Amino acid sequence: MRPTPRKAIAASALAVTALAALSLPGTPAVAAPPAAPVAADCTPTQVVANGGFENGTSPWSQSSTRLITNRAGQTAHSGTSFAWLGGVGSTHTDTLSQSVTVPSGCSSATLTFWLHIDTAETTSSIAYDKLTAKIGSTTLATYSNLDRNTGYAQKSFDVSAFAGQTVTLVFTGTEDSSLQSSFVVDDVALDTSGGTTPPADSTRTPAAPSYTVSLSSDTSGTVWSGHESATFTNASSTPLSEVYLRLWDNYHGTCSAMPIKVSNVTGATMGALSVGCTALEMDLPAPLAQGQSATIGFDLGITVPSGADRFGHDGAFSFIGNALPVLAVKDGAGWHLDPYTNNGESFYSLAADFKVTLDHPSTLLVPATGTSVDTPGSSGRTVTTATASKVRDFAWAAGPFSKISGTSTAGTRVNVYSVSAISSTDAQSMLTTAKSAVDAHASRFGAYPYGELDAVIDNNYWFGGMEYPGFVLDLVSTTALTHEIGHQWWYGIVGDDEYTSPWLDEAFTDYATDLALNKTGTNCWNSVSWASSTEKITNSMAYWDAHSSRYSTVVYGYGKCALHDLRRLIGDTAMTKLLKDYATAHWYGVSTTAEFKAAAQAAAGTDLTSFWSTHRIDG
Numbered sequence: 160m161r162p163t164p165r166k167a168i169a170a171s172a173l174a175v176t177a178l179a180a181l182s183l184p185g186t187p188a189v190a191a192p193p194a195a196p197v198a199a200d201c202t203p204t205q206v207v208a209n210g211g212f213e214n215g216t217s218p219w220s221q222s223s224t225r226l227i228t229n230r231a232g233q234t235a236h237s238g239t240s241f242a243w244l245g246g247v248g249s250t251h252t253d254t255l256s257q258s259v260t261v262p263s264g265c266s267s268a269t270l271t272f273w274l275h276i277d278t279a280e281t282t283s284s285i286a287y288d289k290l291t292a293k294i295g296s297t298t299l300a301t302y303s304n305l306d307r308n309t310g311y312a313q314k315s316f317d318v319s320a321f322a323g324q325t326v327t328l329v330f331t332g333t334e335d336s337s338l339q340s341s342f343v344v345d346d347v348a349l350d351t352s353g354g355t356t357p358p359a360d361s362t363r364t365p366a367a368p369s370y371t372v373s374l375s376s377d378t379s380g381t382v383w384s385g386h387e388s389a390t391f392t393n394a395s396s397t398p399l400s401e402v403y404l405r406l407w408d409n410y411h412g413t414c415s416a417m418p419i420k421v422s423n424v425t426g427a428t429m430g431a432l433s434v435g436c437t438a439l440e441m442d443l444p445a446p447l448a449q450g451q452s453a454t455i456g457f458d459l460g461i462t463v464p465s466g467a468d469r470f471g472h473d474g475a476f477s478f479i480g481n482a483l484p485v486l487a488v489k490d491g492a493g494w495h496l497d498p499y500t501n502n503g504e505s506f507y508s509l510a511a512d513f514k515v516t517l518d519h520p521s522t523l524l525v526p527a528t529g530t531s532v533d534t535p536g537s538s539g540r541t542v543t544t545a546t547a548s549k550v551r552d553f554a555w556a557a558g559p560f561s562k563i564s565g566t567s568t569a570g571t572r573v574n575v576y577s578v579s580a581i582s583s584t585d586a587q588s589m590l591t592t593a594k595s596a597v598d599a600h601a602s603r604f605g606a607y608p609y610g611e612l613d614a615v616i617d618n619n620y621w622f623g624g625m626e627y628p629g630f631v632l633d634l635v636s637t638t639a640l641t642h643e644i645g646h647q648w649w650y651g652i653v654g655d656d657e658y659t660s661p662w663l664d665e666a667f668t669d670y671a672t673d674l675a676l677n678k679t680g681t682n683c684w685n686s687v688s689w690a691s692s693t694e695k696i697t698n699s700m701a702y703w704d705a706h707s708s709r710y711s712t713v714v715y716g717y718g719k720c721a722l723h724d725l726r727r728l729i730g731d732t733a734m735t736k737l738l739k740d741y742a743t744a745h746w747y748g749v750s751t752t753a754e755f756k757a758a759a760q761a762a763a764g765t766d767l768t769s770f771w772s773t774h775r776i777d778g
Contacts, residue, residue: 244332266753288340380557476558666718752778
């Protein structure tokens, strides 16, 4: 795990040491100057040539004439030809590359390709053979013999950060001294699109998910088993033949010893596991037309590993985040099956309803997302039923916590659950902080909609803090807890694709935290120093996983500084209205960088093109 916290503590310690913490100005907003012309929309285009390898080898450069082929042993995703890297079974390197120019002026640039991996390797834990995908100097992803799959899986990456640049797209396959691994690539595309209007939320599918879960724990609360069902609707005009479940916490184990196990599927046929066993394909019995609904069900087993993690147990206290399988999102770019990141979040999901029944020993308290009701179970056991509406995921904890409760001035019920090492004084301080924070954020962005709010406090969390709807994990820290509660709005209510656009929740939440704590970050942009020409506030987690030491500095620190600068540019009143209106317009929806830029442009009354360029906010 990373040696530095990745949430609010990280932002404070790593990103903003040079920021001034001044009280927000009380002077009236400065009137904005007359509007200037806005940059023209881009012309959508696809910039990879011969991405299906059907027209010979040009303009691809290949290390061997055997790479682009239609020879027997592998099959194409479409057409007859494909690129076959590896498959030799001895120490070997293959490279396939093409120079591409990513046009400027578009709201998005997305690289996609289809990948099939088969291997003679028998290990389930060692990556002997690898395929790396890079654009320019940035490594987008690395796959190995551990990612073997049947058929092809589409991979998708946000490469908007390279707009206006000519860069080289490179696939590199390496094998060790024995046992072949074949990495078969087909239908490579780099699509640019959009001026200021991205796809509407209705194009994201499967929509309106509803999850019903019933689980029972062992005596310690570290092993849970039971059943889950998911009902959903196809919102797309394209028939839906399959869905994917994200089994995120399999990152914390291995494919041969998965912490999250699905079995006895109904309503679908269980397909292949992929993306390090964190994505599970579910093939529907018949294509689901637009507007039609379906339900899949399955038995579920959860084993919580040791460690004070967002999925782990610290002695007798278990923290169970991202353990329930949730539906992946499909949109115009295809299925979003991004890898788990321990540096930040990959958790992109649509607002859903949950009813979760947790049967556990009465000696354990079980805080959870949503509103909980406890009823007696069998001898010595309690049944906690948690109900949550319009939330993006669900988390809970289990242990002999100490609990204190209170109600904020605006009427939100707040519960603080502490592990045994937390003093009563610190617990009371965190309750005071939580009540103040939830009201401060609600006053700026809209009323808190999730009933009660649970904060689980443990100073052993290596990551600082972690947010879930109505449920946060945190250290004893006023700044960190105010930040995690801010996430109830920025990611929770106003959702985003956390892997593709992490700034939309982290920068916005750190900005909200400053406002709640009466800080303004005056002159903070004076401390900005970019590490490279490709470093942008709006880069994806694929970039930040390759440049992890810069993640907190840029996404949290520079991101919130940019929002402070935007406030100073358009005025306090206009910025306050912009964020309140933007949250209202995206309530339970999904935010994109292009949508926020369009909303800011409309609120500014002056051309913001140079502002976005100076602050490296692309999209």
